[in-house]
Amino acid sequence: MNMYNDILLTALRGITLPKTELEISTILSDSLTASGHRDTLCLGIFNGAESFFEGVLMDGNNMNNGPLFRFTYDWDTDEFTEL
Numbered sequence: 094m095n096m097y098n099d100i101l102l103t104a105l106r107g108i109t110l111p112k113t114e115l116e117i118s119t120i121l122s123d124s125l126t127a128s129g130h131r132d133t134l135c136l137g138i139f140n141g142a143e144s145f146f147e148g149v150l151m152d153g154n155n156m157n158n159g160p161l162f163r164f165t166y167d168w169d170t171d172e173f174t175e176l
Contacts, residue, residue: 095162095175097125097130097133097150097161097162097164098173098175100124100125100128100130101121101124101125101135101148101164101166101173102166102173103124104120104121104124105121105146105166105168105173106171107120108120108168110141110144110168111141112139112141113139114137114138114139114146117137117139117146117148118134118135118136118137118148121135121137121148122134122135125150132152132153132154133150133151133152133153133161134150134151134152134153135148135149135150135151136148136149136151137149143167143169144167144168144169145165145166145167145168145169146165146166146167146168147163147164147165147176148163148164148165148166149161149162149163149164150162150163162175163175163176164176
């Protein structure tokens with residue numbers, strides 16, 4: 094299991110929809126910062142009609158390093174998937 098899974102899943106389960114992509118990404122980034130990953134940012138795409146979020150974690154100091162971690166989350170099924 095990835096070190097980010099518990100942090101992200103806890104934060105995602107605490108989000109009450111509707112929210113925008115930016116709001117969700119900010120909540121997840123703030124949760125990572127609070128958990129000691131202060132240089133890790135979450136960026137994502139959200140389809141509110143399907144309650145489905147696809148996110149990536151990026152190194153905030155060097156975005157050229159590519160994604161550190163990719164995942165999806167579905168609020169309807171509570172399914173969290175590492176990509």
